[in-house]
Amino acid sequence: MAKNKITEQLDSVEEYERRPVPESKLKNWKSFLGMYAGEHTAGTEFVIGPLFVAHGASANDLIWGLLIGNILAVLSWAFLTSPIAMKERITLYYLLEKISGKKVTTVYNLVNALMFCFLAGSMIAVSATAVGIPFGLAMPTLNDWLPNSIGWIVAVVAVGGVTTIVAMFGYNLVSKFANIAAPWMILVFVASAIAVLPELGVHSFSDFWVRANDTIWTGTPLEGQSQFTFWHIMFFAWFANMAMHIGMADLSILRYAKKWYYGFNSGAGMFVGHYIAWMASGILYALFLKETSFSTEFAPGPIAYRGAGIAGAIVVVIAGWTTANPTIYRAGLALQAIRPNWKTWKVTLVVGVITTVASMFPALVMKLLNFVALYGLILMPMGAVIIMDAYVIPKLKLKQYYAETFNKSANMAVVIAWGVTLLFSMWLNFSFGVEIFFLGLPGWFVAAALYLIISYFIQKNKTAGGIE
Amino acid sequence: MKTLLKLVSLIGLLATIVPSFLVFADIITLDTNKLLMIVGTLLWFISAPLWMNKKVE
Numbered sequence: 354m355a356k357n358k359i360t361e362q363l364d365s366v367e368e369y370e371r372r373p374v375p376e377s378k379l380k381n382w383k384s385f386l387g388m389y390a391g392e393h394t395a396g397t398e399f400v401i402g403p404l405f406v407a408h409g410a411s412a413n414d415l416i417w418g419l420l421i422g423n424i425l426a427v428l429s430w431a432f433l434t435s436p437i438a439m440k441e442r443i444t445l446y447y448l449l450e451k452i453s454g455k456k457v458t459t460v461y462n463l464v465n466a467l468m469f470c471f472l473a474g475s476m477i478a479v480s481a482t483a484v485g486i487p488f489g490l491a492m493p494t495l496n497d498w499l500p501n502s503i504g505w506i507v508a509v510v511a512v513g514g515v516t517t518i519v520a521m522f523g524y525n526l527v528s529k530f531a532n533i534a535a536p537w538m539i540l541v542f543v544a545s546a547i548a549v550l551p552e553l554g555v556h557s558f559s560d561f562w563v564r565a566n567d568t569i570w571t572g573t574p575l576e577g578q579s580q581f582t583f584w585h586i587m588f589f590a591w592f593a594n595m596a597m598h599i600g601m602a603d604l605s606i607l608r609y610a611k612k613w614y615y616g617f618n619s620g621a622g623m624f625v626g627h628y629i630a631w632m633a634s635g636i637l638y639a640l641f642l643k644e645t646s647f648s649t650e651f652a653p654g655p656i657a658y659r660g661a662g663i664a665g666a667i668v669v670v671i672a673g674w675t676t677a678n679p680t681i682y683r684a685g686l687a688l689q690a691i692r693p694n695w696k697t698w699k700v701t702l703v704v705g706v707i708t709t710v711a712s713m714f715p716a717l718v719m720k721l722l723n724f725v726a727l728y729g730l731i732l733m734p735m736g737a738v739i740i741m742d743a744y745v746i747p748k749l750k751l752k753q754y755y756a757e758t759f760n761k762s763a764n765m766a767v768v769i770a771w772g773v774t775l776l777f778s779m780w781l782n783f784s785f786g787v788e789i790f791f792l793g794l795p796g797w798f799v800a801a802a803l804y805l806i807i808s809y810f811i812q813k814n815k816t817a818g819g820i821e
Numbered sequence: 822m823k824t825l826l827k828l829v830s831l832i833g834l835l836a837t838i839v840p841s842f843l844v845f846a847d848i849i850t851l852d853t854n855k856l857l858m859i860v861g862t863l864l865w866f867i868s869a870p871l872w873m874n875k876k877v878e
Contacts (some may be wrong), residue, residue: 532875537865540834541858544841548854551845662855664837664862 357666373442373608374520380609384821385618386542388606388679391531392632393594393622394538396479396673400721401593401627402634406642407495408722411564418583421621421633429591429598429617430607433736435616437743438607444613445604446690449735452742454756461735461771462687464665468728469684470704474711477516477719478573480693481508481674483654483666486743487580493715495577496721498711509712516674517705520681521698531675539625539777541668545660546633547638569639575647579788588790590627593727595793600736604685607678616716651719681705726789733793734774736801737765749805750814759815774800829868836861 405415441448446465450458482492485508493501500506519526555564568570574580597603598619607616634653637660642648644659657665685701692700711717715726742753753756755766778796781787838861840854849857 529873533866533869536834536868537862540838541862544838544854544858548844548851549840551847555845556847662859664855666857667862713847732847 379610380400380439380763381611381613382615385610385615386621389534389619389622389627390539391535391622391675392679393619393626393676394535394542394672395537395626395676395711396476397651397676397721397725398626398672399479399628399634399637399657399669399728400475400651401725402631402636403638403641403651403653403656405581406635406638406751407575409572409578410570410581410586411572412562412570414572414581414583414586415570415632415635418586419590419628422587423620423627423686425587425591425622426594426598428625430603430615430619432616433740434598434601434603435607435610435613437601437739438604438610438616439613440743441604442608443604444608444690445576445601445735446687446688446759448601448604448739450690451757452738453735453753453764454741454762456763457756457767457771461732462690465596465602465732466684466687466704467707468731469680470708471688471711471717471724472728473680473684473708474513474714475717475721476673476677476680477513477708477712477726478510478673478715480512480516480670480677481505481654481712482652483673484512485510485560486654486658487772492650492655493718494649494706495575495651495719496649497716497719498694499604499718501715505715507712510709512673513709513712514703515571516677517681517709519674520678520703520705527751530678534671534675538668539629539673540667541631541657541664542630543634545657549637549711550658553584553636556682561814566642567638569636569761575642576797578756585788585790588793589726590623592729592761592790592793593627594735596732598736599793599797600729600732601739602683602732605683607686607728621707626755645785657780681708684708708712722788730778730789730793730796731775733797734771735767737797737800738770738804741801741808745801745805746808749809751808755808755812764811766804766811770800773803822825823872826868829864830872831868833861833868835863836864 368780410418446458446462450462453461483488485492485504488504488508490504490508491502493505519530549560550564553564554566555561594598610616634656637656641656641659654666654669657669659665661668679703681704684704685697688704689695689697689700742755746753755761755764776797777799778792780797781792782789840849843849844854855877856865867878
């Protein structure tokens with residue numbers, strides 16, 4: 354009886370995968386503020402902030418790089434993603450299907466879902482470092498790629514299981530939980546950093562800048578880590594969520610917005626999560642390095658516990674959880690777009706299992722900066738295609754939604770734009786040593802140009818041949 | 822009732838953030854701060870769900 358009731362409740366989860374969100378289901382700005390603030394004050398912030406320290410970012414580069422990069426990210430959400438979300442009010446996956454066709458979308462969705470699983474997996478791994486504290490769990494180090502103990506596997510399975518069950522109940526539950534947790538999480542991040550400042554030699558506000566330069570963000574990378582400059586930090590901050598804004602994945606979220614300018618609500622996530630939280634976690638990590646004589650152990654849970662006690666450990670668990678939830682939800686939407694008849698909760702369950710298995714590998718955490726950049730880069734070309742299809746294709750007197758209009762299962766303009774952009778990025782990386790953080794910007798223009806040129810020739814031939 | 826709950830939530834948030842400044846000013850110890858933070862956490866999570874999200878839908 355109880356089982357039937359739960360199944361009924363799960364089956365009733367309606368997320369408007371293949372039709373525009375109706376007016377009555379649109380959400381107010383507060384919903385997005387909580388969602389963005391919660392999602393970007395995540396467990397991974399406890400990894401990214403410390404990795405900037407490990408990569409030898411200087412205090413000046415960090416302050417300015419994060420400021421400019423985050424402003425560019427907010428503008429990308431507000432002026433690229435939001436207007437398209439308002440216009441279409443459908444998921445990224447359904448929109449892509451209309452433009453690129455079922456076959457291309459299937460490949461994209463598989464890649465996308467896998468990327469989301471890995472990302473959510475890293476968040477679950479971060480949470481597991483906090484769950485393991487009371488059990489004396491052996492924590493992974495910067496050089497670990499594989500699970501280092503049975504205890505680690507048990508911890509990630511426990512966190513992954515709970516995260517998946519909550520995600521199975523849909524977006525509303527996730528949004529509500531994120532709303533509740535967000536203000537408290539942010540304060541714990543800030544409080545834990547402020548409380549340890551005296552131990553780093555900061556006893557007054559005037560001390561801060563001096564210690565920031567000589568103790569926290571020293572400008573010297575740890576052994577084996579590459580050197581980060583202003584440009585690394587700025588581009589990382591801008592493109593950390595490239596798949597979501599420029600890559601348009603947040604169409605799935607912002608299609609619920611009443612107004613386009615709700616895209617600016619992403620600023621809550623950027624400036625609280627990707628500024629204050631990255632700096633706070635960097636401060637905590639600097640203390641850890643000082644106390645352990647630059648140990649290679651890398652575990653956000655114990656680092657937060659050192660600064661804020663049990664509240665710090667709880668925030669790592671919840672911060673990982675509130676971000677893993679929407680990420681698993683997005684991965685579920687990606688897979689469901691391939692098989693629309695599958696129930697949302699069943700797809701989410703499958704995604705949750707894949708995510709949990711991925712989270713067993715600490716490499717996802719240790720190489721998070723590179724993975725985040727790679728994931729944005731791989732998915733970004735589709736964002737360029739969508740923008741061109743919405744704004745430039747009609748001006749060239751070509752047809753929008755090519756696959757739907759001409760009843761095609763694969764739009765070769767999209768296939769070539771996507772594939773060649775990724776090859777071009779690899780060429781820049783391998784031949785000229787351009788680091789992955791810098792490949793997104795030139796890649797976007799290559800993808801946009803290729804899509805327009807090839808679309809022109811494909812559609813011109815169709816019209817000339819009288820196919821239309 | 823809602824006002825009272827909001828007040829409890831506010832106390833919870835204040836208990837989470839304010840003690841860290843007291844540690845910085847060398848008025849309380851880090852251990853006391855950690856204790857107050859967990860009290861603040863409990864107050865927040867007990868009270869906030871009772872008034873937040875009530876008008877979301």
